[in-house]
Amino acid sequence: MRGAEALVGSLTAAGVDVCFMNPGTSEMHFVQALDAVPEMRGVLALFEGVATGAADAYARIAGKPAAVLLHLGPGLGNGLANLHNARRAGTPLLCVVGGHATDHVRFDAPLESDITAVARTVSGWVHTSGDVRDVAADAMRALAATGERGGQVATLVLPADVSWSEGASPAPPLPAAGPFPPDPSRVAAAADAVRAPGATLLLGGPALSAAGVDAAGRIAAATGTRLLVETFPRCWETGAGRTRIDKLAYFAEQAIAQLDGTSSLVLAGARSPVSFFGYPGVPGDLVPEGAAVVGLADPATDATAALEALADAVAGDADPALAPHEAPEPAPGALDVRGLCAAVAATLPQDAIVVDEALTAAASLAMSLQTAPRHTQIALTGGAIGMGLPAAVGAAVAAPDRPVVAVQADGSALYTAQALWTMARERLDVTVVLINNAAYSILRVELARTGAGEAAHSGRAGRMLDLSDPTPDFTALATGLGVPAERVTTTEGLLDALRRAQAEPGPHLVEAIVPALG
Incomplete structure (x- = not known):
């Protein structure tokens, strides 16, 4: 062989x-x-x-x-x-x-x-x-x-x-290496922390399973502990019927405000939070001064089991506060980021997989999806853009019985647009919402935040953050790669397009034209 x-x-x-x-x-x-x-x-x-x-x-x-x-x-x-x-x-x-x-x-x-x-x-x-x-x-x-x-x-x-070469023979699988079990001493330390005022529980990685999120909800209900999810979760079970949890903000100043007043930061499957980049006059370590950091479960530990053990220790029979199903349609009119995110939430199928590479629209999307139908979110864990369209391919292959909705920024879509061809060839049930603002909007914001200057749309610097002249035509690009596509400019147009796409098998792309930020 x-x-x-x-x-x-x-x-x-x-x-x-x-x-x-x-x-x-x-x-x-x-x-x-x-x-x-x-x-x-x-x-x-x-x-x-x-x-x-x-x-x-x-x-x-x-x-x-x-x-x-x-x-x-x-x-x-x-x-x-x-x-x-x-x-x-x-x-x-x-x-x-x-x-x-x-x-x-x-x-x-x-x-x-x-x-x-x-x-x-x-x-x-x-x-x-x-x-x-x-x-x-x-x-x-x-x-x-x-x-x-x-x-x-x-x-x-x-x-x-x-x-x-010839001469090979099959080999049997080796025992799988599983996560480490919870450490009772860490569970006890976390229990002391969440019983005291001012505790925040930061969830990430393996803690974001359905059971882990439910256990965190019990802990919050019993102790008043504040819950947060890491900025870019790897796989998060969320939506209506799950414990409602806010994401830690991407921008350091906003994250610092979220964590203000924290006396103990308990980490469940998450790393201690730091800012994505260094900025003049902004701390890189986001843990409030004087706050204790308590490691309940690192990413190599069974974080779900650790949360369940912590819930059993402090929450008794407490029931988590579950997010209601409230995803109203946005008002008709010209499309903007908030209307786009509301439309995604309003049309999201039950048990969908949402791939989030929305970038500048991510904060608005997170808010809209909190009370959308129950779903799984995966996001850009390492910050290297160009993940969204490929991730939609992988998610659809892994779960062919579940619809996949990819909310995708335009600039990062161009890194891996070839993924559309694979969607078409494999006939994957993926709906891509392509946010086209013809700019690297996040970088326009960062230009000012780093102290480099204002985001002038004219001039040589501004041209490096602009995707117009020419503006990419994602409808034509998708069609050329075998994915049916259409362009929309209004919220009602987006709602109709999303419903059509989700009613038909196979991949679809909806190019949503929105104003640029910055």
Whole structure:
């Protein structure tokens, strides 16, 4: 048996039956193995950043490791931004990178590079398979490593000759590394903290399961503890019928105001909050001066179990305050960001998956979705933009019975617009709401906040933050990639377009024209 066939067969036997890919010459035997092992579904992406972003979201929604196949060092480099997001999300992701045949490396061919060095920037585990007899076992070690540290990227470099050589045999899966159980001493310390006035409980990562959110709601109901969710949650069960929780604001000044008065900050699956960037005169550490930071559960710990233990300790039979279903349609008229977000909430199907790369519209979207029908949100955990459209692909592949709604800013959509083609090819049930304001609006805001100057729309600096002249035509772009699309300029037009899109199978894009900020 060839190495690639043994590797792919071992993966499917271990439950990994989808691989997102953008292969090249060194991966041809892996591709051929898809015929020999029909249990593996290959999903082709036209750009490596689409493949890696899709794999990230697939694992977040499916609750199991994802696989991605990339071509040599440059292919890995092209996929790096969304592997960075996966690393920050704690996503269990197996990244297989094809390498040159072992005896070809000495020639320093044009595509030769230090794959291991590149991989280590985003991977917690890296290994090069050196013998066809070990390749399947190496894959199982890599797969097991994805579950360590609460979830991580594990990169297996697969030289072409190891892939094509005979002499391999399948390998059994290794025991999965699960999260650490809650630490009773940390639960006790958190209980003392939330019983005292001024406690804030910050939820993130694995704490945002349905059970974790419900437990946090019980704690808040019994103790008066304030609840917050990290700014960019990896996978958050929310909406009507769940505990209503605000997100920690993106802008440091707003986050500082939210945390004002906090005497103890209890972390459940979240890191201690810091500002995304450094600004003149603004603290980078967002924890209020004098506040105690209490670690209930780090991202490698079973945060849901820790929250349930804390709730049992302090909340008794308290019932959480659940968000009502209140998602009224916006008033008719010219479309703006608030009307757009209200329209998304008003038309959101029950149990949808919402992919949030709304950027400057994200705060408004979060408010609107709090009382929308129950749903799952995934967001831009690492801040490397271009995640939204690929994530919608991965989420739809992971949950084909659930509608996916991607709320997508225009500038970041252009990083990975090729994902639309994969949506069309795979006939995925994705509705993309493309927010077109013809600008990098977030950067216009940041220009002023960093003290660099005002966001003049004319002039050389302003031109670097502007997406007009020409303005991208996303309706034409989507149609050209096989996704039906239409453009709207009013709230009533958006409501109608969203309902049409969600009533028909397959992907759709609605290009919503809104004014730019800044």
